[in-house]
Amino acid sequence: MPTTLRNEAAIAGIGVTEFTKNSGVSELSLAAQCIKAACDDAGLDPSEVDGLVSYTLDSTDEIEVARAVGTGDLKLFSKINYGGGAAVGTILQAVMAVATGVARHVVCWRAMNGRSGQRMGQGVSGSIISSDLIHWSWYLPYGMLTPGSWIAMVAHRYMRSYGATAEDLGRVAISQRNYAQTNPRSFFYGKPLTMEEYLASKVIAEPLRLYDFCQETDGGCAILVTSRERARDLRQKPAVIRGVVQASTRGQEQMTSFYRDELESLPEMELAARLVYGQSGLGPKDIDAACFYDAFTSEILMQLESFGFCGRGEGKDMVRDGALDIGGRLPNNTHGGLLSEGYIHGMNNIAEGARLIRGTSTNQPKSVHHVLVSSGVGVPTGAMILGHD
């Protein structure tokens, strides 16, 4: 029995549906399609899948997915809470299962009609019936109803304290939009963005503009996790999971951690960094590329600091130096990210992390030994590091 998860498991398959604004099919269909695609990618018959993990926000039940896809007997089924904070958390479930023999082939997925169905950008104004209703009731009466409004409050304080500007956020948006120009899956494929266009875009929630927001997307994305040994038998080059962790810290709320002494940092991301570096035996110097969760541009600046790529308040300096661009110190979201490829709640960022290890990104940097991937910002979250077999 392993006493660490380091190098015990690997991503052996990735599968995505088409990303659109109106899929015309059910979320269950999207889930089945992307899971089948992940199995095909790995060269694995879906009947060999024995574990399924998704998000609590996902509407597709494990057993419905199992019937639709024709999986084998299920030995693990689990859902992770907290929106996009679940992304890497699903992988942790899978890695623990394969490392301990609980399950052999686990698929993690997120399928959503995020534009034509339930829109995240519409916030919680609709029919929320959940145990955290009282939490949201501190904000709804005041009109604070959307993810943009919650993130803006933290971003504003951060920008003021450290002198980050609208142009700095624009640099993040443009960097990722540039990557999207070579990625046909991307919503913004063939649609580059200039700083003039960025600055002229309408203000949604000061200081955030339209292009600081991610896409509302219909689509599915699945990640197949198996043991490192088993991954070698399958079709694709394994992306070995060096470390994978979840993290939530004192004063944590869901999107509204406004009551901590300081608002200018992300304590849960700093914990995720400590844990994932500790588990993997790696540090920021070992990381060559990243897929930081990017529902909003401001989150990128703050995460550069959380994960130790620069000091406090220096995220802006890294983007001014072009560090996130191709050829930079830390190419980030080389598929375009949630901002430009599509918003599949962070699962598509994990897929790009695996592509970067395989060497198949449409913006493949010259040398990638390790990729850092993070989950949602402002919520209980997680992080993982991928490397070569």
Add this chain to the structure above:
Amino acid sequence: MSRPSRIKPALGKDNAWWWEQASQGVLAIQRCSNCKTLRHPPRPMCGECRSLEWDFVKASGKGRICSYTVLHHPRFPGYEYPLIIVLVDLEEGTRFTSQLVGCAPQDVDFDLPVQMVIHEDADGFRLPVFRLAGAA
């Protein structure tokens, strides 16, 4: 047809008392009866000493703007835009999320002193909001 009104809070055992105080014109801050720590938002147990016993203090309503955002889109029925949302550091030491009223968006800034006032909607719903200190 009546004007649409703001979304009302869901009321449960852990927060109904606070909104009852607000309806009476009070900005309440929950206080642990054992270790006297103030806490907001209210919770059933003290995170410092785990006591289930609590009472509350009436806030002076004086504070400073810790952060803010001005909301333009999307526009929901029952709210007026641009809508200024403020995080206020109350002088008692807790922080409170609220709305800034009687202020043009270009006049709001970090660290400005603010004063709580009770706002009453046309339907009679009352909630604490803030004005810039010294503003009429």
